[in-house]
Amino acid sequence: MNISSAIFDRSAPDLDSCPDESLPEFAFIGRSNVGKSSLLNMLSGKPGLSRVSTTPGFTKMINVFTMNKTWRLVDLPGYGFAHVARQDSARFNEAVNDYLQHRVNLCCVFALIDSGLPPQKIDLEFVEWLTRNSVPFILVFTKTDRVTPIRMRTNIAAFTERISGWFAQLPEILACSATTGQGREELLRVIAEALTADQGEVPTESEQPPPEDGIPPGELPVAGRNVKARGTGGRRPNPARPW
Ligand SMILES: Nc1nc2c(ncn2[C@@H]2O[C@H](COP(=O)(O)OP(=O)(O)O)[C@@H](O)[C@H]2O)c(=O)[nH]1
Ligand SMILES: [Mg+2]
Numbered sequence: 001m002n003i004s005s006a007i008f009d010r011s012a013p014d015l016d017s018c019p020d021e022s023l024p025e026f027a028f029i030g031r032s033n034v035g036k037s038s039l040l041n042m043l044s045g046k047p048g049l050s051r052v053s054t055t056p057g058f059t060k061m062i063n064v065f066t067m068n069k070t071w072r073l074v075d076l077p078g079y080g081f082a083h084v085a086r087q088d089s090a091r092f093n094e095a096v097n098d099y100l101q102h103r104v105n106l107c108c109v110f111a112l113i114d115s116g117l118p119p120q121k122i123d124l125e126f127v128e129w130l131t132r133n134s135v136p137f138i139l140v141f142t143k144t145d146r147v148t149p150i151r152m153r154t155n156i157a158a159f160t161e162r163i164s165g166w167f168a169q170l171p172e173i174l175a176c177s178a179t180t181g182q183g184r185e186e187l188l189r190v191i192a193e194a195l196t197a198d199q200g201e202v203p204t205e206s207e208q209p210p211p212e213d214g215i216p217p218g219e220l221p222v223a224g225r226n227v228k229a230r231g232t233g234g235r236r237p238n239p240a241r242p243w
Pocket of ligand 2: 036037038051052075
């Protein structure tokens with residue numbers, strides 16, 4: 001897929017201020033400084049599109065960009081940055097929660113994780129939260145240019161091992177670098193496939209969210225993408241058939 005136009009739409013402080021739900025959206029989330037804005041810029045092919053910050057925790061807004069006039073990329077505020085004022089922190093967490101749980105045109109979340117680090121508690125907790133809330137996501141390991149291939153593989157394997165019991169089928173995993181462009185084609189393929197899957201079957205409502213303590217015995221969810229699944233009518237995806 002070629003991106004011929006990439007346009008900033010708006011910075012929204014909360015879900016109500018986001019643009020209408022007419023276009024499918026793909027959202028970047030992860031800890032502050034993990035490389036969300038850089039990856040969004042790399043993907044769109046416009047280096048200055050989303051502001052890359054040297055100050056962790058800088059972005060508190062939901063930043064929305066329209067690609068090819070037909071779909072959107074969304075740069076969400078980072079989680080896990082302690083120095084944000086308590087009140088602000090609570091506010092933007094609520095905005096992110098709201099967005100992830102109620103945005104009906106959200107096709108897929110790209111959950112970004114630093115490929116240079118062993119599994120971090122906060123990332124594991126966030127992935128568990130996504131799973132529990134049936135938010136479709138894939139895992140994107142970032143900044144691969146900064147680590148040796150062996151360390152990257154070790155970190156990714158350790159992370160997937162920690163979460164493997166939560167799913168019937170592991171979420172898709174990509175390794176990316178905003179600096180070298182690694183992973184761009186794969187990310188665009190994920191988006192293109194999700195966009196064309198729009199023609200697919202209408203999902204049922206048989207999904208059960210995982211229980212509160214750890215994730216299940218019983219029917220395990222399948223993380224993935226869904227288009228339309230969360231679309232008109234606010235239906236939730238069938239975990240066995242995400243779109
Ligand atoms: N080497 C390298 N640095 C990166 C990469 N992605 C982001 N960075 C740097 O990491 C810092 C945080 O990036 P940013 O995109 O603002 O992260 P965000 O807070 O998650 O949006 C910046 O200094 C970036 O230049 C990458 O793929 N490789
Ligand atoms: Mg950012």
